Amino acid sequence: MTMLRAERVTLGYGKRAVVHDVSLDVTEGGVGLIGESGSGKTTLARAFLGLLAPMSGAIWYGDQTLKNADMRAFRRDVQPVFQAEALDPRMRIGSSIAEALPRGERARVGQLLEQVGLDATLAARRPHQLSGGQRQRVVIARALAVGPRLLILDEPTSALDVTVQARILDLLAGLDTERLLITHNLAVVERLCRTSHVLFAGRVVESGPTRELLAAPAHPYTKALRDAVPKLGGAPPEAKGRTEAVPAATGCAYRLRCPIAVPECEQAPPLRDVGGGRQAACHLAGDVT
Ligand SMILES: Nc1ncnc2c1ncn2[C@@H]1O[C@H](COP(=O)(O)OP(=O)(O)OP(=O)(O)O)[C@@H](O)[C@H]1O
Secondary structure (H helix, E strand, O other), X not given: OOOEEEEEEEEEEOOEEEEEEEEEEEOOOOEEEEOOXXXXXXXXXXXXXXXXXXXXXXXXXXXXXXXOOOHHHHHHHEEEEOOHHHOOOOOOHHHHHHXXXXXOOHHHHHHHHHHOOOOHHHHHOOHHHOOHHHHHHHHHHHHHOOOOOEEEEEOOOOOOOHHHHHHHHHHHXXXXXXXXXXXXXXXXXXXXXXXXXXXXXXXXXEEEEHHHHHHOOOOHHHHHHHHOOOOOOOOOOOHHHOOOOOOOOOOOOOOOOOOOOOHHHHOOOOOEEEEOOEEEOOOOHHHHO
16 A cells, blocks of 8 residues: 655755656555665655655645645654654653653653663653663654654664664564655665665666565666675665765766766666566666666
């Protein structure tokens, strides 16, 4: 079932578009948006949260566009999991979570803390009195407070060390809430997302079932991303190793970095079916796999 759908969405700030003509469905089993810094993942997530209106195209929530949808129902159904740093440092954990609960249900704070694997007594502490992993669990508890059907998570584990990260992934994998997950960490999407979309310079360059997509990328950019992490489950790529997604001005946005570019790449390739439920925007997609 599709919960949210982007239909030919172009997004930007002021007059500058940074996400171009993206169509994708948020379906069951987890959906991952993968791409390097600046590729437009967070911008797309904001549009899915109704925080940024498309310059063109639409975000659909059921049979309504977000522009016309009942936003009260939407906010109950779709919750962001923001970075733990965004917790109010002055507020006790219990109050932070209670604030997100409907009136009359504030006694559920302890229950929510336990649901995310924390002791209910932590409610009396302030964020700086918790570890990074505990803070991230609090953020998840807060998002779960209204009983959402979908969580939109932006790099939910990137600030955590690998073992803590693994435990948070276990927690997220065990929730019966759907998820749209934004990350540059391929191990995270492999664990939590049945389907993934790879973004480069604001365009989807490859989509498909995560496992197959990572095992045999059809787009040279997906292959480069995957090869930058030699072993899935290992540490995420270092931020310092990433470069901004500077696209070629014409043709395939990736062609200036692409090891297999041919003259044909001066014409932008459309996203097309390459078999196995997969799509890739590359003239040479068959050759890459
Ligand atoms: N508030 C803003 N105003 C203007 N430009 C912005 C704003 N936020 C993001 N951008 C630009 O939009 C582009 C996409 O940014 P976005 O944050 O969506 O990328 P990202 O893939 O989430 O990157 P990261 O992994 O570093 O968070 C970038 O070129 C960025 O500079």
